[in-house]
Amino acid sequence: MSAGLFGGSGLVLRLRAAPVTTADVVRAAEEVLPVLATGGLLLSVVADRADGPVLVVEEDERSARVPLRDLAEDMTDARVDPSPEGVAAALTGWVLDRPVPDAVAAEAGVAVLDWTDRTETSVGWRVVVLRGDRALPWAPSAGLDRRAVERVRVAAGERAATVEGDLRIEGPVALWSHPEVPLLASSVLAAPELLLTRIAAAGVDLQDPHVVVTPHAPLACAGAGVAARLAGETGEACQRLPWRQLARLRWI
Numbered sequence: 001m002s003a004g005l006f007g008g009s010g011l012v013l014r015l016r017a018a019p020v021t022t023a024d025v026v027r028a029a030e031e032v033l034p035v036l037a038t039g040g041l042l043l044s045v046v047a048d049r050a051d052g053p054v055l056v057v058e059e060d061e062r063s064a065r066v067p068l069r070d071l072a073e074d075m076t077d078a079r080v081d082p083s084p085e086g087v088a089a090a091l092t093g094w095v096l097d098r099p100v101p102d103a104v105a106a107e108a109g110v111a112v113l114d115w116t117d118r119t120e121t122s123v124g125w126r127v128v129v130l131r132g133d134r135a136l137p138w139a140p141s142a143g144l145d146r147r148a149v150e151r152v153r154v155a156a157g158e159r160a161a162t163v164e165g166d167l168r169i170e171g172p173v174a175l176w177s178h179p180e181v182p183l184l185a186s187s188v189l190a191a192p193e194l195l196l197t198r199i200a201a202a203g204v205d206l207q208d209p210h211v212v213v214t215p216h217a218p219l220a221c222a223g224a225g226v227a228a229r230l231a232g233e234t235g236e237a238c239q240r241l242p243w244r245q246l247a248r249l250r251w252i
Helices: 010-016 021-036 068-077 082-096 102-107 145-161 182-190 192-203 222-235 243-248
Strands: 041-048 052-061 060-067 111-114 124-131 134-137 168-171 173-177 209-213 220-225 238-244
Touching: 010 173, 021 041, 021 052, 021 068, 021 082, 052 068, 052 173, 060 068, 068 082, 102 124, 102 145, 111 134, 111 182, 124 145, 124 243, 145 182, 168 192, 182 192, 182 209, 182 220, 192 243, 209 243, 220 222, 222 238, 238 243
Parallel strands: none
Antiparallel strands: 041 052, 052 060, 111 124, 124 134, 168 173, 173 220, 209 220, 209 238
């Protein structure tokens, strides 16, 4: 087979995105890590004989060590723009997506409804913490006892009941959304009677109210028949729940 089709001067190579190098990530780390390392978050790059420069992330009980060459490879696979701005944005996003410490969840966690697993066939309550426009899931650390976990969840439910949103009425359907973080729309269901009160005040009297939950999308509230049609017609995975079932949803 001729090397011209896939070789050094072929069309495929010209179309391939330029790789992100370890040196690119080192330069980005020098720029963004001092800005991101606030509060209890410690970020540093250390030399390792085997792995070269390694990013060390420490925050309370959470810690990680990641070789910068691995980050460079992941960015290349994700087709990150290899410009200084593109690599800096990708590295910033990686740091923002770090695991949530227990103390942070206890102080700022909010309860939302999310899929219980990848099959997207059921929803449950999850504690998330906001970082910018991201809602990061919290998983209890191995050393956290059951009573402490319960306290975090109860506090997250109380905060959820205070999260504001936008109500829009479309015929017999009430749509509730969050203007900045779509996953937070479901927080209102931590105190579902408050949402029913707002819907009634908007002039919609729901008989046998149901809610159609699609995590990361607005809630659709309607009577049983209308909600069933909505759930059947949507092209996305969703869960239709009677109002009385909300109190029985489990924690993820």
